[in-house]
Amino acid sequence: MPTVYLLDYVAGNVRSLANAIEKLGYTIQWIKEPKDIDNADSLILPGVGHFGHCLTQFSEGGYLEPIRKHIDSGKPFLGICVGLQALFEESTENPNVPGLGIIPAKLVRFDDNNKSVPHIGWNSAATNVTGSAQAESFYGLRRNSKYYYVHSYAVPYNEGLLERHGWTVATAKYGEELFVGAIGRDNVFATQFHPEKSGYAGLRVLKAFLEGKRWETWEDTSRHDMGQGLTRRVIACLDVRTNDQGDLVVTKGDQYDVREKAQGQIRNLGKPVDMARKYYEQGSDEITFLNITSFRNCPLVDLPMLEILRRTSENVFVPLTIGGGIRDTVDTDGTKVSALEVATLYFKSGADKVSIGSDAVTAAEEYLGKGNCLSGQTAIETISAAYGNQAVVVSVDPKRIYVKSPEETNHHTIKTAHPGPSGETYCWYQCTIKGGREGRDMDVHQLVTAVEAMGAGEILLNCIDKDGSNSGFDLELINDVKKSIKIPVIASSGAGNPAHFEDVFRQTSTDAALGAGMFHRGEYTVEDVKYYLAERGFLVRYFEG
Ligand code: 1PR
Helix, strand or coil: CCEEEEECCCCCCCHHHHHHHHHCCCEEEEECCHHHHHHCCCEEECCCCCHHHHHHHHHHHCCHHHHHHHHHCCCCEEEECHHHHCCEEEECCCCCCCCCCCEEEEEEECCCCCCCCCEEEEECCECCCCCCCEEEEECCCCCCCCEEEEECEECECCCCCCHHHCCEEEEEEECCEEEEEEEEECCEEEECCEHHHCHHHHHHHHHHHHCCCCEEEEECCCCCCCCCCCCCEEEEEEEEEECCCCCEEEECCECCECECCCCCCECCCECHHHHHHHHHHHCCCEEEEEECCHHHCCHHHCHHHHHHHHHHHHHCCCCEEEECCCCCEECCCCCEECHHHHHHHHHHCCCCEEEECHHHHHHHHHHHHCCCCCCCCCHHHHHHHHHCHHHEEEEECEEEEEECCHHHCCCCCEECCCCCCCCCCEEEEEEEECCCCEEEEEEHHHHHHHHHHHCCCEEEECCCCCCCCCCCCCHHHHHHHHHHCCCCEEECCCCCCHHHHHHHHHHCCCCEEEECHHHHCCCCCHHHHHHHHHHCCCCCCCCCC
């Protein structure tokens, strides 16, 4: 089997890249020290995290010169995400740290005035070579395919500039900003997106690189351009717990109660790995696993959850998020284990993001209690420092509390169009912990602004009142949270049919929407939702198989 050399220099999920390469029939050789690069016929530089951190690690580890030498020798080189960024001159993320300077341009942060940053989701990577039935494909990139991006910094695209230096560029557009999505010249190819997380479209790009197929002619059978830009992200969520027989099953509650009303048994809706694969094939843009009883036991003995991730990531090539029990903990033998170590276990097993619930609330309470002072010690801070903000999702479990007027509470209220049981026209959203069992003296506005300051990269916004109700998302809550923060928001709880997804994308500026029960009960597929949205003018991504 042909061998590919992979440089694992930063903490990150390189497991999924290894899985994707192995799926294509190659074996992986990990580069452990600079001299190993001499043996590499084909070198891949993956990357997540910060530009400065990555370049400093190269430099301190003595990798910079061997990488340059590899590139100069004409042997194939692929850079992914920060691996692409490293090829440029510099980034405003860390202006004092120089890049490799192989490509004459620099990275700047996306403008967050009218859009969320980081840029997370599925976007295009389109070259100018388009149009005819016999199209030329650059490293397997296709005009109508979508690829998974997650980054805050990008190289703005100036038409013709990089081309004059011999580079071929594929672009993507976020808001009004056109940026470099992929770039290549001679033996060098790099993608800002993650091919290993981009479904079949991404595997095709990896395959083209591994087989050295820079240009390929293919039959473009699509009748029209699907449209460029960020697609509407639709996510399937699997709440997982042990049932009364001791098996890990996918379950689903109504307002977080997961027991059948009649027999009192845990609702068993299927097997986690099989269901994740099913949703991947229906076109789910990400899969989220929530270990919903994690607060009762130690995640380190929860090996089946790690096994679920390992097995899922072998065949599911979209981002995987795992939540439940991400916090400092004590193992059954008394060993203290930090939240960062718990997260590392999950990342090594194939997770791309961890989702923090209860611990984020307690950390935010401390942050606010100390006058908005960062400790540097919380799970959010330590994990985002090591793996990047994009790897840390905060899952919020709020409950609606009605009041007659804003003066009745110290909390941030909103005027609601859905009055309370006694006709109250205001409400606030109370944060809860332990799966909604314990309410805290903190509102959602306080929580999301605090965790954004602490380094969270995304908010998974549930709503206990709406969970399992099939009555649509809580649009008022979502709009209120979107106004408070710049990081992306995933709207969750209440989806009962495809029209609810249209409502949430039309009436709020949410960055993604998540459904659970309606998919698990087989009432609609993820593809049904995508078709419905596409018919109404929204840009979506379909599964390519
Ligand atoms: O507190 O860090 O250990 O994390 C625990 C995680 O488990 C949190 O993310 C919390 O939201 C979740 N959780 C805990 N208990 C439950 C429960 O249901 N009893 N599930 C629970 C939360 C909510 C959504 C659900 C949507 C969509 N699940 O993720 O999937 O509401 O449902 P729908 O479309 O069917 O309405 P920690």
